[in-house]
Amino acid sequence: MPLHHLRAGVIGTGFIGPVHIEALKRIGVQVNALCGSTRSAHALADQWGIPEVYGDYDVDALLASPNIDVVHITSPNKVHVDQAIAALKAGKHVVCEKPLGMNTRETARLVKAAERSDRVFAVNYMCRFFPAVLQMRAMVERGDLGRIMHVQGHFFQDWLMMETDYNWRLLASEGGKLRAVGDIGTHWIDAVGFILDAKAEEVFATLETFHKKRFRPKGEVQTFAKADPKKMVPYTVDTEDFASVLLRYGKADHGFADGVHANCAVSQVAAGWKCSLYLGIYGTKGSVQWEFQQPNEIIFGRRDEPNQILQRNTAGFAADIANFTDNPGGHPEGFPDSHKMHCRAVYEHIATQGKSPALFASAADGHYEVKVCEAVLKSSSTKRWAKV
Ligand SMILES: NC(=O)c1ccc[n+]([C@@H]2O[C@H](COP(=O)([O-])OP(=O)(O)OC[C@H]3O[C@@H](n4cnc5c(N)ncnc54)[C@H](O)[C@@H]3O)[C@@H](O)[C@H]2O)c1
Incomplete structure (x- = not known):
């Protein structure tokens, strides 16, 4: 399957979220959805021509989108694990930012969820x-x-x-x-x-x-x-x-x-x-x-x-x-190329x-x-x- 058949959604619109978007666009992947604070998600979506915008940190709404195969989690550390488990449950492949979580109690839960699922899971140690x-x-x-x-x-x-x-x-x-x-x-x-x-x-x-x-x-x-x-x-x-x-x-x-x-x-x-x-x-x-x-x-x-x-x-x-x-x-x-x-x-x-x-x-x-x-x-x- 060519990479442009795969469709991505990105959670988080701060420093590293746009780096993921740029990397995806450069390899021909369609970025179909964005989730973050209402104002910055709309501004970033306008900049990159991303059709679906989920403001107010509405991650569940993004995960419910049928137009996404892979979810990129670029939000702060404390929400990685819950968002990643929810994304796997929604049947999405996941690329999650590092560090994977706040402590090993929660990251162990995520390892189990990733093992149980047939989806690809990657942590961005790029x-x-x-x-x-x-x-x-x-x-x-x-x-x-x-x-x-x-x-x-x-x-x-x-x-x-x-x-x-x-x-x-x-x-x-x-x-x-x-x-x-x-x-x-x-x-x-x-x-x-x-x-x-x-x-x-x-x-x-x-x-x-x-x-x-x-x-x-x-x-x-x-x-x-x-x-x-x-x-x-x-x-x-x-x-x-x-x-x-x-x-x-x-x-x-x-x-x-x-x-x-x-x-x-x-x-x-x-x-x-x-x-x-x-x-x-x-x-x-x-x-x-x-x-x-x-x-x-x-x-x-x-x-x-x-x-x-x-x-x-x-x-x-x-x-x-x-x-x-x-x-x-x-x-x-350099840095953008590694992503x-x-x-x-x-x-x-x-x-x-x-x-x-x-x-x-x-x-x-x-x-x-x-x-x-x-x-x-x-x-x-x-x-x-x-x-x-
Ligand atoms: N791999 C790398 O080289 C690299 C570089 C920088 C940051 N990071 C990682 O990326 C993550 C984000 O870092 P950053 O520097 O972009 O931070 P940032 O503060 O610049 O951006 C975080 C974004 O997440 C949004 N956000 C906050 N709570 C959210 C929630 N509950 N749901 C969805 N979005 C939410 C914020 O509005 C903001 O847009 C961190 O885990 C960090 O460690 C990785």
């Missing part, structure tokens, strides 16, 4: 679909780097650096008990696990909230938007600004990444870094390094030969990432009735990331290693 990430995964799997010993990196942003920066993510009641780790750290952990083809089994973590008191506007502000400091009220912060996390990974089937050690710093108060997911994978034969803000190349590090810069869509990248890059070398691809490639992988899996590879994160993978968050919290409070 970093997997940067060609560089797929390339690093292929290099690890082929043994190009030898036996992987350790991984190091960070995910740094600065958009919540000031005490007057506000977003719903700062409140544990809205985004979950872990903020920096849940919001961006899980992207790093998922990407590293994907590259190694192994899961972290144990973590040791310290957390810090540098701004114990912050100021918030009386209303809501959209992600990355600025609020007027004169119209703000103080509140006590119950989520972390920074985390330092050690991880020990389990076994990988290919045998090149067993028992890998990793360390990762996560910060949303790191001046100058807008969205820097950096990782280095160190093996007995060589290393690879990659940075989200320079996504088109990786550095292949070697001890006794010159280091190399491998560029996307040149001889440096293997043919097995060919379906995940559309533009020739030297024509940069496009994620959507392509999910929709091809639906269209081929499961014949194309399921490289995307499943409900179980999303649940696992929430388990990692809970282990991080436990470790930081007990000051001991915690099992995931």
Whole structure:
């Protein structure tokens, strides 16, 4: 079935909702319905020519539409699980934003619902679909780097650096008990696990909230938007600004990444870094390094030969990432393209009735990331290693 026979509905019209819409339009999927606040859903639907608009957060009305096969959940974390279970019940395939939910109690319910249904379920850990990430995964799997010993990196942003920066993510009641780790750290952990083809089994973590008191506007502000400091009220912060996390990974089937050690710093108060997911994978034969803000190349590090810069869509990248890059070398691809490639992988899996590879994160993978968050919290409070 061609992808343009599949029809999507999108819940959530803030920062990431329109990124999903754009990605879907770029792969030829029809976006037939939108749900959000009445004003912003109508404005976004007008912009993109989306025929069905469900305002007032009327998710049930969107799910009842016969003109949707796949539902994209791009609303805040605290409503993901209920909306995703309702979408599965309505017979829709689901693409849900990360983190999958607020805690493992609720994400376990969702895993069960996804297992019981015959629908495709994906969590938008789209970093997997940067060609560089797929390339690093292929290099690890082929043994190009030898036996992987350790991984190091960070995910740094600065958009919540000031005490007057506000977003719903700062409140544990809205985004979950872990903020920096849940919001961006899980992207790093998922990407590293994907590259190694192994899961972290144990973590040791310290957390810090540098701004114990912050100021918030009386209303809501959209992600990355600025609020007027004169119209703000103080509140006590119950989520972390920074985390330092050690991880020990389990076994990988290919045998090149067993028992890998990793360390990762996560910060949303790191001046100058807008969205820097950096990782280095160190093996007995060589290393690879990659940075989200320079996504088109990786550095292949070697001890006794010159280091190399491998560029996307040149001889440096293997043919097995060919379906995940559309533009020739030297024509940069980045954040929006990773969403496009994620959507392509999910929709091809639906269209081929499961014949194309399921490289995307499943409900179980999303649940696992929430388990990692809970282990991080436990470790930081007990000051001991915690099992995931
Ligand atoms: N994969 C990524 O790279 C990525 C990037 C950003 C955000 N996200 C995730 O996407 C989700 C949304 O984040 P955002 O940055 O777009 O937030 P946002 O605040 O900018 O947008 C959230 C939208 O959801 C709407 N909304 C609120 N309650 C709702 C409800 N009950 N039903 C339907 N819609 C509702 C809001 O009106 C708003 O339009 C979060 O889970 C976040 O973690 C993922």
